[in-house]
Amino acid sequence: MAQRQVGAPLRKAGGLIVAQQGLTAGVQPVRPPEPRG
Structure with missing residues (x-):
């Protein structure tokens, strides 16, 4: 039982960590591409 309480x-x-990684991964591509000279 203790393992279940600790695992939850x-x-x-x-x-939460996976959600944060997903948000950051989804926000990075949204940045506009750098202007090419």
């Missing part, structure tokens, strides 16, 4: 918060934290 880890899964939530992992989900």
Whole structure:
């Protein structure tokens, strides 16, 4: 039982990390491309 109680918060934290990575990965391509000389 203890393992389940400890695993739940880890899964939530992992989900937040994945969500943050997804947001950053989705925001980077949105930046306009650098103007080519």
